[in-house]
Amino acid sequence: MKKALITGVTGQDGSYLAEFLLAKGYEVHGLKRRASLFNTERIDHIYQDPHAPEPNFFLHYGDLTDTSNLTRILKQVQPDEVYNLGAMSHVAVSFESPEYTADVDGVGTLRLLEAIRFLGMEKTTRFYQASTSELFGLVQETPQRETTPFYPRSPYAVAKLYAYWITINYREAYGMYACNGILFNHESPRRGETFVTRKITRALANIAQGLERQLFLGNMDALRDWGHARDYVEMQWLMLQQSHAEDFVIATGRQYSVRHFVEVAARELGMEIDWQGSGVNERGIVAFMRGENCDGVRVGQTIVAVDPKYFRPTEVETLLGDATKARERLGWTPQTGFESMVQEMVAHDLDAARRHKLLKSHGYRIAISLE
Numbered sequence: 001m002k003k004a005l006i007t008g009v010t011g012q013d014g015s016y017l018a019e020f021l022l023a024k025g026y027e028v029h030g031l032k033r034r035a036s037l038f039n040t041e042r043i044d045h046i047y048q049d050p051h052a053p054e055p056n057f058f059l060h061y062g063d064l065t066d067t068s069n070l071t072r073i074l075k076q077v078q079p080d081e082v083y084n085l086g087a088m089s090h091v092a093v094s095f096e097s098p099e100y101t102a103d104v105d106g107v108g109t110l111r112l113l114e115a116i117r118f119l120g121m122e123k124t125t126r127f128y129q130a131s132t133s134e135l136f137g138l139v140q141e142t143p144q145r146e147t148t149p150f151y152p153r154s155p156y157a158v159a160k161l162y163a164y165w166i167t168i169n170y171r172e173a174y175g176m177y178a179c180n181g182i183l184f185n186h187e188s189p190r191r192g193e194t195f196v197t198r199k200i201t202r203a204l205a206n207i208a209q210g211l212e213r214q215l216f217l218g219n220m221d222a223l224r225d226w227g228h229a230r231d232y233v234e235m236q237w238l239m240l241q242q243s244h245a246e247d248f249v250i251a252t253g254r255q256y257s258v259r260h261f262v263e264v265a266a267r268e269l270g271m272e273i274d275w276q277g278s279g280v281n282e283r284g285i286v287a288f289m290r291g292e293n294c295d296g297v298r299v300g301q302t303i304v305a306v307d308p309k310y311f312r313p314t315e316v317e318t319l320l321g322d323a324t325k326a327r328e329r330l331g332w333t334p335q336t337g338f339e340s341m342v343q344e345m346v347a348h349d350l351d352a353a354r355r356h357k358l359l360k361s362h363g364y365r366i367a368i369s370l371e
């Protein structure tokens with residue numbers, strides 16, 4: 001039985017990857033952070049009581065800022081594969097906490113690699129680094145592929161640039177099987193609530209059900225290449241199953257604006273949006289509605305508005321990936337298209353909004369943050 005260690009197992013990708021590896025018969029170990037509230041919601045459905053007979057999913061308290069703890073867990077688990085998905089992953093927040101982001105996302109990767117080497121596991125443990133399309137930043141070529149020059153535009157992207165190169169350096173210096181997956185944005189119903197796609201599907205579902213009035217967004221012209229997280233974790237695994245380590249771009253090859261995402265999600269809920277104004281005065285107004293999914297709004301209601309507080313000091317305006325190498329060498333193609341992904345996210349958040357509405361109607365107070 002192969003053993004895998006996943007940092008960031010409580011995150012979106014970590015939860016899908018853990019499911020995927022368990023289904024492949026792996027023994028899966030995950031690093032989770034201590035928090036004052038439970039932070040395992042995304043993996044509760046696969047949690048196993050360690051006292052159960054023959055458990056194959058284990059959680060270890062740890063943090064990418066703590067070398068001794070990473071070394072101890074690696075020594076104890078002796079994983080065949082390490083997936084480094086843990087990160088302070090929010091681009092906008094990285095401008096608020098740049099030093100912490102560098103420590104976790106940049107130096108954290110070094111800590112893991114160095115612990116593997118220090119323990120003498122560099123020839124037996126394969127390493128996956130969660131690299132990102134944010135490395136391309138101010139894009140130098142379209143579409144972006146493995147050879148496109150990088151131009152990071154945030155403390156997050158700069159920290160990930162360090163992680164990208166230190167992964168390659170350990171591969172070249174010590175012969176480690178270590179590789180970078182340069183993944184473009186990928187989403188799902190498990191996406192963190194403050195990333196733009198989930199923020200939109202969650203807020204529009206709440207608005208449609210009459211639980212909230214308006215969604216405030218930043219740059220609606222930003223263009224992204226959005227795939228489904230479930231498809232992308234399979235590629236993370238595939239990258240570690242090759243005869244030698246290489247880096248791969250993973251993307252759908254299609255891009256849409258944030259505004260278009262709003263339109264598709266609204267339509268899914270039965271609302272057509274009429275855009276009025278531009279820049280910070282831009283408004284999305286309900287032009288037409290149908291069906292019971294949106295009986296909490298009325299025609300003429302402004303449901304989307306721009307709040308400049310969501311603009312970033314330096315923005316990544318456009319990203320579009322070319323995953324030809326992954327298609328040809330890994331035989332990988334994404335299964336879920338853009339529209340089905342939005343549908344799945346909206347259905348999930350509409351269901352949650354209905355449950356909240358029911359609770360509210362029975363006198364329960366519910367807190368909904370639309371940040």
Ligand code: NDP
Binds near residue numbers: 183
């Ligand atoms: P999430 O934000 O959903 O998950 C991040 C995970 O990292 C969480 O489990 C989080 O723990 C954990 N984490 C945060 N800080 C630390 C720390 N100091 N020590 C240990 N663990 C920590 O991200 P995603 O699942 O979306 O992304 C996974 C990885 O892929 C990240 O590295 C991200 O930067 C990268 N990436 C993501 C893309 C995407 O579109 N989703 C695209 C390209 C790259 P907790 O739950 O306690 O907060």
Ligand code: GDR
Binds near residue numbers: 216219222
């Ligand atoms: P991104 O994702 O920065 O691409 O990083 P995010 O969803 O945060 O932003 C995408 C684009 O939407 C614009 N935007 C807003 N973004 C947020 N979060 N909130 C808003 O209100 C809003 N309004 C407009 C942003 O300006 C941006 O242009 C994600 C993360 O998962 C990273 O960890 C990962 O590396 C990259 O994707 C690839």
